[in-house]
Amino acid sequence: MNDIKRIGILTSGGDCAGLNAVLRAVVLRAAGHGWATIGIEHGTLGLMQTPPRAHRLDPVDFDGALMRRGGTILGTTNTGDPFAFPQRDGGTLDRSQEAIAGYRALKLDALIAIGGDGSLAILNRLARQGDINLIGIPKTIDNDIGATEVAVGYDTAVQIATEALDRLQPTAASHRRVMILEVMGRDAGHIALVAGIAGAADVILIPEIPYRIEHVVARIRAIYDAGRDFALVVVAESVRNEAGDKIVQKYAGGQSRYGGIAHFLADRLAETTHAEIRATVLGHVQRGAAPGARDRLMASVFGAHAVDLIEQGRFGRMVAWRDRNIVDIAIDEAVAVPATVDIDGPIVRTARSLDICLGDR
Numbered sequence: 001m002n003d004i005k006r007i008g009i010l011t012s013g014g015d016c017a018g019l020n021a022v023l024r025a026v027v028l029r030a031a032g033h034g035w036a037t038i039g040i041e042h043g044t045l046g047l048m049q050t051p052p053r054a055h056r057l058d059p060v061d062f063d064g065a066l067m068r069r070g071g072t073i074l075g076t077t078n079t080g081d082p083f084a085f086p087q088r089d090g091g092t093l094d095r096s097q098e099a100i101a102g103y104r105a106l107k108l109d110a111l112i113a114i115g116g117d118g119s120l121a122i123l124n125r126l127a128r129q130g131d132i133n134l135i136g137i138p139k140t141i142d143n144d145i146g147a148t149e150v151a152v153g154y155d156t157a158v159q160i161a162t163e164a165l166d167r168l169q170p171t172a173a174s175h176r177r178v179m180i181l182e183v184m185g186r187d188a189g190h191i192a193l194v195a196g197i198a199g200a201a202d203v204i205l206i207p208e209i210p211y212r213i214e215h216v217v218a219r220i221r222a223i224y225d226a227g228r229d230f231a232l233v234v235v236a237e238s239v240r241n242e243a244g245d246k247i248v249q250k251y252a253g254g255q256s257r258y259g260g261i262a263h264f265l266a267d268r269l270a271e272t273t274h275a276e277i278r279a280t281v282l283g284h285v286q287r288g289a290a291p292g293a294r295d296r297l298m299a300s301v302f303g304a305h306a307v308d309l310i311e312q313g314r315f316g317r318m319v320a321w322r323d324r325n326i327v328d329i330a331i332d333e334a335v336a337v338p339a340t341v342d343i344d345g346p347i348v349r350t351a352r353s354l355d356i357c358l359g360d361r
């Protein structure tokens, strides 16, 4: 046993479905130990403010409604790296001491960070520098954290992408069109691959498998020649153009994000097939929904186990789901290797055995 009294919690990086359910699980479990939970607002931004922006979270706040809601009631940021905090002039500033001071000012005995690999790596560095008792909980729709089979938010994003295909199929059939759906996932093709299989796509393009446009064209022609005059294509946002270049959108402040490969493909396919083609970019719709049952479950399992790790004094760990069990791994190790799609694995094999075109043949 240790003498924990107050734990902090923050959400960091892009939001996703299930974050409020994690907060609920942590608050309920911590209250069971008699501890107070302090919610830090807008991730590291709240820690770096003087005084820190934070408020107490109590079981009474979680009356059953909040865990069903998308987003995060604490707010988050994916531009709050305290070691390289962006400045107006385009430079960066090391504000790590301010973040550490925020942890101390809040009189926290431990900190739970709900984040993706980037956020957890940064916060782990901060924890080392500032002697912070850190526990990580994995969340990301991209599901690219190698140490866990599943991260909070992924399952709901896949569900949304699958539902998008369910809605594209009738309109594709009505208009005899090829519908191209672009989904998120950053540098991993998990959402595209799984939603593509679940949503009965004809073609799935993922960054892990280089494609040739002629293979995609041949598949679409074959579908039309066989008498079905519509097709569904799913493409992961980080699939590159034929020259191997990333396709990105630029945003104010110098930010750029993947986006636009669906329209690139639509143009290329229009040149080489007679089919009418439309592109849909699903975007942040994949993040904002109410969490599905599996995300609520993982949020609950992860949240409760994170608190138990604090109780055991086992810090610097990330909770993870492996082989139908809850485990924990050193954060360094957990974020070291990103999990992209295993191109020899069972899901790719399934896609091939269902004769889904993956663009490489």
Ligand code: F6P
Binding pocket: 014, 078, 116, 140, 141, 142, 184, 185, 186, 237, 257, 258, 287
């Ligand atoms: O990492 C989650 C994610 O949604 C990616 O799939 C996507 O590429 C990126 O974040 C979008 O970032 P932003 O919310 O900054 O536009």
